[in-house]
Amino acid sequence: MIHMENVVKRYGELVALDHLNLDIREGEVFGLLGPNGSGKTTAMNCLLALLKYDKGSITVFGQEMRPDSYELKRQIGVVPQEVAVFDQMTVQENIDYFCGLYVKDKTRRKEYTEEAIRFAGLEDYRKMLPRKLSGGLLRRLNIACGIAHQPRLVILDEPTVAVDPQSRNRILEGILELNRKGSTIIYTSHYMEEVEQICSRIVILDHGRSIASGTTEELKRMIRTAETILIEGIVLSPEQLSGIQALKHVFQVDYDRGTLHLTVKCTSATHNLIRLLHFLEEEGVSFGQVYSQLPTLNDVFLEITGKELRD
Amino acid sequence: MLRLYWFHTKRILRGKEELFWAxxxxxxxxxxxxxxxxxxxxLEEMNAIPVAAVRGENVAFTSFLQAxxxxxxxxxxxEEGQALLALSEGEIDGIFYCEKEPSLTVVGTQLPxxxxxxxxEGYLQNASMLEEIGKTHPLKLPAAIAAMSDSQSFIQNVTTQGNVLDNNLTYFFGLIGMACLFGAFMGLTSAMNLRADQSALAARRSVAxxxxxxxxxxxxLAAFTIQFFNICIxxxxxxxxxxxxxxxKWYLLLPVCILGSVTGVAYGIFLGSLHLSEGYKTACLVGSSLLMSFLAGMMFANMKxxxxxxxxxxxxxxxxxxxxxxxxxxxVYENPSRYLxxxxxxxxxxxxxxxxxFVRLGRERYDSL
Structure with missing residues (x-):
């Protein structure tokens, strides 16, 4: 459905997209995950023919995407990172306006506008001006303006930034509903939990390069960490630390003598906790709370790049 | 198109800041x-301006005044003393000294x-030529002075109809010029809303x-319509x-208002499409509009x-x-040439x-956003 091949975008000396390749299939919820400045928005702007790029090719629905590809644009809905609506116009007028840029038929436009208002849960706010809306409602209006024309492809660029948890859940549910109705979704975010929650396939970007891609499970299988055990309030001798390091499947042990936190990373996800607790019991070591965590996308990013996603 | 036109008309009418300035x-x-x-x-009737001429050695200038x-x-x-007394008593509006370097003494700053x-000023610009003619072809001096007087278009124009405005009206005309240019506020917002490298809203509209x-x-068209009505109001x-x-001839004002409104809005679009911060662009707009209005006589009538x-x-x-x-x-003028x-x-x-x-706004792909 969307094919980006070897796309290079430079801003002077800075390489924003470094031979980026993306393949997005019809019907999927495709996640583009990466820290701020990794090139997610630049990639989307190149895809939408807003930005010139230095090298490579981009096709959408099998055709080259150009600024005057109006028929292609008609099938795409965009929800930008910043709320982009007319402050002087009401909720309903804004949605109607943006829908009207895509749908010429008046009856169909009205119907779609109503549907978008219902979809975003803005029925009670239709006559209100954007400045009167809360942050969450404003984000929902931003989304409604982007999807009102019922596009085949929806591009959502960090749609949940600065949104309260309740609105965030509603937005994520709405995105899945759009996908169920037949829209292909491209979802860019630096919130790994969201990407993990809704995306069927993910590409992780860093410095404009795709550093990993696959389903969540596939990505997690790419790294050594299968389980991370965290123990609080524990006092250990160097010998005991060496003993933990020698346990089966343990490949990394970090101990903070200041906070008394022990972090143990294991390559297998079975029986690690039992083995570790058994060892501590044998050594007569007392400890506070114990947590066991399966790997997250942040671990994937951390292991590949050596830094946190939110750095 | 009509739907978009109405939408933007409504949007501008609800934009308090733009309407305030415009x-x-x-x-x-x-x-x-x-x-x-x-x-x-x-409007008032213009009479010949009473002046005194203090005789001196400059024959050419004396001839010019006589003409x-x-x-x-x-x-x-x-005599100089008599002239100064007449000036202080308001009997005359100025004293011309016909010396080698002709000079003028006035006390007011009004139109006379x-x-x-x-x-x-006009005489001095042509003085060397007149003096040369006075020396070489003294008989042709009156004709040369007459020709020079013809080139003093504003004096000519005033005298042909015999009307002149109170100088205070110049302030209001300068103000109308400023009001036309302040249509640039609407143009500025339009440019910000249309160029994808200026705002997220413009980027969103660019992908439609x-x-x-x-x-x-x-x-x-929406910005221009509203600006035209602003000027009419x-x-x-x-x-x-x-x-x-x-x-x-009030109907002749309409073409001026139309072109003035278009110029104002387009000026704002030009400024809005520059790669500057919004605050800087607004400052440029206000500063340049006020400067142009000042030079048009809005704050000092003789400036124009x-x-x-x-x-x-x-x-x-x-x-x-x-x-x-x-x-x-x-x-003021009967003859429409200056108006045209x-x-x-x-x-x-x-x-x-x-x-x-159109060139600035027609661009659809950008180097950076």
Whole structure:
């Protein structure tokens, strides 16, 4: 459905997209995950023919995407990172306006506008001006303006930034509903939990390069960490630390003598906790709370790049 | 297109800041001007300006004054002391000294004094030529002076119809020029909303499948319509509320208002499409509009004439000065040539700005956002 091949975008000396390749299939919820400045928005702007790029090719629905590809644009809905609506116009007028840029038929436009208002849960706010809306409602209006024309492809660029948890859940549910109705979704975010929650396939970007891609499970299988055990309030001798390091499947042990936190990373996800607790019991070591965590996308990013996603 | 046009018309009408600058501010300024100058702003009959000529060695200048004596000047030869007394008692408006370097003494800053200043200025610009003619072909001196007097177009124009405006009206004409240019606030917002590298809203609109030209034209037409009505409201307010007369040929004001509105809006689009911060662009807009209005005589009535005489090119490319001068021409001159010249220059400026606007807004792919 969307094919980006070897796309290079430079801003002077800075390489924003470094031979980026993306393949997005019809019907999927495709996640583009990466820290701020990794090139997610630049990639989307190149895809939408807003930005010139230095090298490579981009096709959408099998055709080259150009600024005057109006028929292609008609099938795409965009929800930008910043709320982009007319402050002087009401909720309903804004949605109607943006829908009207895509749908010429008046009856169909009205119907779609109503549907978008219902979809975003803005029925009670239709006559209100954007400045009167809360942050969450404003984000929902931003989304409604982007999807009102019922596009085949929806591009959502960090749609949940600065949104309260309740609105965030509603937005994520709405995105899945759009996908169920037949829209292909491209979802860019630096919130790994969201990407993990809704995306069927993910590409992780860093410095404009795709550093990993696959389903969540596939990505997690790419790294050594299968389980991370965290123990609080524990006092250990160097010998005991060496003993933990020698346990089966343990490949990394970090101990903070200041906070008394022990972090143990294991390559297998079975029986690690039992083995570790058994060892501590044998050594007569007392400890506070114990947590066991399966790997997250942040671990994937951390292991590949050596830094946190939110750095 | 019509739907987009109505949408943007509504949007602009609800934009308090844009409307404040384009409509409310000029209305407030007009009221303040009126409060300052009172109601003595109307057409009045122009009589020859009484002046004294203090005899000296400059024969050419003396001949020049004699040539101007009549419709334009009422010249009386006096001794210096007598002339100064007459000036202080208001019997005359100025004293010309016919010395080697001719000079003028006035006490006021109203229109007669500015005409006298312009007369001397015009003479000095051609003095060496006249003196040469006086030496070599003294018999041809009157003809040369007459030819030079013809080139003093503003004096000529005044005398042909015999009307002149109270100088205070110049302030209001400058204000109308400023009001036209303040349409740039709407143009600025339009540019910010249309260029994807200026705002997220513009980027969102740029990825929509509506033809770029349709978007630009609908937005420009909406801004222009509102600005035109703003100017009409200002003129109606000046005429009916403040009692300012624009003469009988009021219908000639409409082309000026139309071109002035287009120029103002297009000027804002030009500024809005520059790669500067919004605050900086607004500052540039306010600063440049006020400067142009100042040079058009909004704050100092004689400024328009001073610029016209010392930097004529500047007054030909200053839309505020052209608008003010077009209003002046309509109110004063029978001959429409000066009005038409202003209109033509304004049309050229508007055309250039609109063309630049279309080029700047027509761009759809950017190097950076």
């Amino acid at each position: 409509l409310i501010f000029p209305l407030v300024m007009a009221t303040l001007f009126y409060a300052s100058f009172g109601s003595g702003v109307d 101007m004596d009549g419709d334009t000047l009422a010249v009386q030869e006096m 004094e500015s005409i006298l200043g312009a007369l001397l 499948p509506t033809h770029r030209r349709t978007m630009v034209v609908s937005e420009l 200002l003129l109606l307010y000046l005429h009916f509320a403040l009692g300012i007369s624009f003469g009988e 004439d001073i610029v016209a005489h010392h930097a004529p090119f500047l007054s030909k490319i200053n839309p505020a000065a052209l608008i003010a001068d077009a209003f002046y021409s309509i109110s 010249e202003n209109l033509a220059l304004l049309a050229i400026i508007a055309l250039v700005l609109v063309t630049v606007s």
